[in-house]
Amino acid sequence: MLEIKSVYKTFNAGTVNEKRAINGIDLKLEDGDFVTVIGGNGAGKSTLLNLIAGVYPVDEGSIRLNNIDLTHLPEHKRAKYLGRVFQDPMMGTAATMGIEENLALAYRRGLFRGLGGGISNKERELYREKLATLGLGLENRMTSKVGLLSGGQRQALTLLMATLKKPNLLLLDEHTAALDPKTADKVLQLTDEIVARDKLTTVMITHNMKNAIQYGNRLIMMDSGRVVVDIKGEEKKHLTVRDLLEKFNIESDRLLLSE
Amino acid sequence: MNIMNLLNAMPGAVAQGLIWGIMAIGVYITYRVLDISDLTVDGSITTGGAVCIMMMLAGFPAWAAMLGALAAGMLAGLVTGLLHTAMGIPALLAGILTQLSLYSINLRIMQKSNQSISVDKYDLLISLRYITEAILICAVLVVVIIAVLYWFFGTSLGCSVRATGANPNMSRAQGINVNMTKIIGLMCANGLVALSGALLSQYNGFADVKMGIGAIVIGLAAVIIGDVVFGKIFTNFAAKLLAVVFGAIIYYAVLQVVFWFGLNSDYLKLLTAVIVAVFLALPYWKAKYFSKPVKRGNEHAGN
Ligand SMILES: Nc1ncnc2c1ncn2[C@@H]1O[C@H](COP(=O)(O)OP(=O)(O)O)[C@@H](O)[C@H]1O
Ligand SMILES: [Mg+2]
Numbered sequence: 001m002l003e004i005k006s007v008y009k010t011f012n013a014g015t016v017n018e019k020r021a022i023n024g025i026d027l028k029l030e031d032g033d034f035v036t037v038i039g040g041n042g043a044g045k046s047t048l049l050n051l052i053a054g055v056y057p058v059d060e061g062s063i064r065l066n067n068i069d070l071t072h073l074p075e076h077k078r079a080k081y082l083g084r085v086f087q088d089p090m091m092g093t094a095a096t097m098g099i100e101e102n103l104a105l106a107y108r109r110g111l112f113r114g115l116g117g118g119i120s121n122k123e124r125e126l127y128r129e130k131l132a133t134l135g136l137g138l139e140n141r142m143t144s145k146v147g148l149l150s151g152g153q154r155q156a157l158t159l160l161m162a163t164l165k166k167p168n169l170l171l172l173d174e175h176t177a178a179l180d181p182k183t184a185d186k187v188l189q190l191t192d193e194i195v196a197r198d199k200l201t202t203v204m205i206t207h208n209m210k211n212a213i214q215y216g217n218r219l220i221m222m223d224s225g226r227v228v229v230d231i232k233g234e235e236k237k238h239l240t241v242r243d244l245l246e247k248f249n250i251e252s253d254r255l256l257l258s259e
Numbered sequence: 260m261n262i263m264n265l266l267n268a269m270p271g272a273v274a275q276g277l278i279w280g281i282m283a284i285g286v287y288i289t290y291r292v293l294d295i296s297d298l299t300v301d302g303s304i305t306t307g308g309a310v311c312i313m314m315m316l317a318g319f320p321a322w323a324a325m326l327g328a329l330a331a332g333m334l335a336g337l338v339t340g341l342l343h344t345a346m347g348i349p350a351l352l353a354g355i356l357t358q359l360s361l362y363s364i365n366l367r368i369m370q371k372s373n374q375s376i377s378v379d380k381y382d383l384l385i386s387l388r389y390i391t392e393a394i395l396i397c398a399v400l401v402v403v404i405i406a407v408l409y410w411f412f413g414t415s416l417g418c419s420v421r422a423t424g425a426n427p428n429m430s431r432a433q434g435i436n437v438n439m440t441k442i443i444g445l446m447c448a449n450g451l452v453a454l455s456g457a458l459l460s461q462y463n464g465f466a467d468v469k470m471g472i473g474a475i476v477i478g479l480a481a482v483i484i485g486d487v488v489f490g491k492i493f494t495n496f497a498a499k500l501l502a503v504v505f506g507a508i509i510y511y512a513v514l515q516v517v518f519w520f521g522l523n524s525d526y527l528k529l530l531t532a533v534i535v536a537v538f539l540a541l542p543y544w545k546a547k548y549f550s551k552p553v554k555r556g557n558e559h560a561g562n
Contacts, residue, residue, distance in 0.1 A: 105430075114414070
């Protein structure tokens with residue numbers, strides 16, 4: 001269970017560039033919740049995820065995950081509990097290292113990294129199996145450098161890395177936005193499969209309203225650093241884009257959600 | 260211009276190349292593996308030489324003096340690492356600060372600006388008096404060092420150091436304490452650099468407080484030459500380290516040729532800087548003038 005309590009975050013406080021990115025957010029996620037997040041550019045979506053992940057500290061408030069207080073943990077210590085996929089496919093993998101080396105880094109998330117040996121054969125078998133589930137043929141290229149992969153392949157790999165050790169919370173920040181529509185759909189489907197299979201508690205930011213409605217069991221919309229819409233349960237199941245637009249007086253998809 | 264003069268100079272070039280190759284491996288670890296330009300090395304190579312010579316003059320055997328040098332170099336790396344990670348100083352500046360501090364420390368270690376040691380009175384590991392022997396010993400050392408590094412960078416810890424250089428953002432997301440891995444890398448690198456300094460001062464028979472000036476540029480020259488000449492064929496990590504050592508040997512061999520043609524040896528450092536500048540510029544020029552447009556950049560854009 002994720003509990004975010006009255007969190008505030010202001011960037012460049014006390015300067016002309018002062019920007020209140022998160023303005024008092026309270027949010028509670030139940031185990032297994034798959035929440036999609038929408039909101040205009042600059043609404044604070046990425047900032048919220050970065051605060052959860054510890055990229056920078058909160059100004060006020062607290063963040064707890066499964067009763068562990070994350071608020072003051074450094075980023076690399078929170079990583080034990082979190083899986084993350086970023087918008088930029090370059091960001092989630094090490095380009096100059098091999099596919100299996102990247103997976104091995106992810107497999108040791110939250111564990112002590114000592115002078116113990118490299119990748120065991122058993123481990124390699126596991127990676128091969130997991131890679132095969134992506135359906136991209138990567139299981140036959142385990143030693144290839146990740147820099148040789150396409151953006152979609154890299155995002156699929158990052159997704160696999162984020163979920164290789166089951167995270168308590170999966171954070172996806174527009175992770176298909178940089179992909180072509182066909183690849184984006186494929187990666188989204190994969191995401192949905194993995195989330196369902198491992199019953200992962202997930203927060204997925206998307207700029208695509210249809211995807212936000214299609215996936216997950218809960219939808220929130222952010223604006224000016226707050227949660228302004230929160231739809232769950234039956235209402236979420238039957239939600240349509242038209243409902244969303246009408247209900248909240250949104251004139252058009254494109255007006256609010258810039259591509 | 261007697262060709263024999265040139266040929267006679269070559270074994271010396273090989274010996275120096277091997278010694279500086281160890282230093283260049285240190286530079287490779289910071290510059291290529293960690294993606295940090297570490298200027299500590301100009302100071303730590305001298306520290307290695309100073310510690311080694313002073314310990315030997317005090318009666319320690321060569322191996323103990325070299326371990327002392329290694330430890331002193333690692334300490335220097337630790338200082339730069341802490342300046343960078345715990346005090347938030349940019350890595351380049353952190354290295355410069357340590358390098359400057361080391362100038363004083365090296366003077367204190369040696370008590371004067373130059374300390375010589377006689378191969379006749381002390382049991383030096385290598386000396387330019389016995390070049391063939393020096394080449395053999397340094398070659399063995401190089402092989403051992405590469406083997407140890409190859410092992411280390413294959414362990415979980417070593418992989419996390421590599422990952423830190425490759426993508427610090429991803430490393431943190433995977434739970435790697437990048438401050439710690441950077442410090443480890445800097446310590447490894449400067450330990451090797453100091454070890455190279457210890458060898459160099461034994462080889463030359465003296466340590467001098469100015470012996471490290473421009474060392475970083477020589478190290479970079481070796482890394483870059485190794486990459487340009489062997490980059491395509493040497494893909495394995497151990498082979499890449501070997502390429503760095505070959506790069507250092509080529510560098511010294513080329514210098515011998517240039518001086519043989521009659522260039523005044525005062526131009527040594529200028530020539531080195533020009534070589535490095537040109538080789539550093541090559542990939543930039545290539546990308547700017549000869550490449551087709553790429554689909555998308557690979558710089559970490561925000562999200
Ligand atoms: N590191 C930062 N430094 C300064 N301002 C930032 C930083 N990150 C985000 N912001 C600002 O905070 C606001 C929210 O940004 P962000 O969370 O990225 O929005 P979203 O992801 O919803 O588009 C924006 O106005 C943005 O410019
Ligand atoms: Mg964003």
